Amino acid sequence: EAQVTQNPRYLITVTGKKLTVTCSQNMNHEYMSWYRQDPGLGLRQIYYSMNVEVTDKGDVPEGYKVSRKEKRNFPLILESPSPNQTSLYFCATGVSANYGYTFGSGTRLTVV
C-alpha cells in the first residue's frame, strides 16, 4: 500500500531539547517537503527536497533542519525547539514538484 509515514503522531517536549520527526515514503517519489499548519495561516512550507542530497528552504525554515540521505526518508530536525514551534506538521511527497502531493498523517508537536 502506497503511504507516507510520519512518526511520532503526537509529541510534547520541553524548550531546547533536540527532536527529530521522521517521514518515510514507499512510492519512490523524488519530491518531499515539510509543512507546518497553524490556525488561520494555512500550510506553510518549511523545507523541501527535489531529490537525494538536494534540499532547499521554504517559507519558514528558521529553527529547522532537514536531510535527504536516501530517497525514502526526509527527517525534520529541531535542534533547539521553542514554544513558537508548537504546531501541526505534515510531510508531503510527490512524483515531482509539479504534481499533486501525498501527505502524511501529521505530527502534533507541543513545546513547553
Added chain:
Amino acid sequence: GQQVMQIPQYQHVQEGEDFTTYCNSSTTLSNIQWYKQRPGGHPVFLIQLVKSGEVKKQKRLTFQFGEAKKNSSLHITATQTTDVGTYFCAGRAAAGNKLTFGGGTRVLVKP
C-alpha cells in the same frame, strides 16, 4: 512574495444547497491544485488545473481556473455531510516550483 488568498474563510451550508469557494493569487500561476482536509485528518489531493479557463468536474465538485491564471474556484452542488472539511487551494508560481497554499475555506454542513 507570492500570496494566495481564499474566501470565504468559513462557509456554513444547509445540506442540499450549493456553494462556491474562491482562490486568488497575487501572481500569475502555472497551475493550481485543490486539497480537502477532513477534521482531524491530513490534506488529500483532489485535482490540478493547468490550462487557462480550464474546467474539471468530479461528481458534485466543479473546479475552474481563471482565464488570466490568477484565480480559481471550487463549486459544490447539493452539499452533503460528507463534504465537511477544509478546502485548500495551492498555486504554483509561473516561474519556479514553489507551491503556495491559501488559508483554506472551512465548510460546515447543517443537516
